[in-house]
Amino acid sequence: MTEFLVKNLHGSHFYMKTPSGHDVHIDAGVDNNGYDSAPRPMEYLIAGLAGCTGMDVVSILKKMRVDFEEFNLRVLTERNEDHPKKYNKIHVIYEFKGDNLPIDKLERAAKLSQEKYCGAIASFRGSVDITYEVKIVD
Incomplete structure (x- = not known):
């Protein structure tokens, strides 16, 4: 341990x-x-989740030889109003900037992180509704 x-x-x-x-x-x-x-403890939970999946995606895209100009994550959350004030919904938006980005590879990288690699997301799974989307932005 x-x-x-x-x-x-x-x-x-x-x-x-x-x-x-x-x-x-x-x-x-x-x-x-x-x-x-x-920061508050609950903010660290989201920072950990975002950092975990973000690092996965960067690593996966490097292996796929996908170069991007900029990569950001936006995480939208919803919490219970009553105690325990746990997260009940988390929506991760993967935002990429760059020329000729292959959306299929960006989506594959996000999916692999969400479903296989990210330990933080796996820790939330089953008790929190986690969704995601991939966007190419200007």
Whole structure:
């Protein structure tokens, strides 16, 4: 097992040194015993999901020899209003810019990430409605 030690610094502000050696701070808003000094825990969940699938897509497209000018992800979320305020819908939009981009390969890369490779998406699957789309933008 991998251990994550998370330390409470004060109020709702926590600090963690990740197993890969990076510093992570987590906090709440001032209205929730926090200092608004760092992202919220639920924001990190979405950042992890976006980073995971984004890295997959970049790696897959490199293997397919697909070059793009720009690649961004937009993630639209919906959460329960009552506790637990978990995500119930996540929609990932893969946006690409570039000349003569092969949409079929872009869609294949996103699908492979969504259905096979992304551990973060797999962790949500079954409890969250996850959808996605691929767009080429100007």
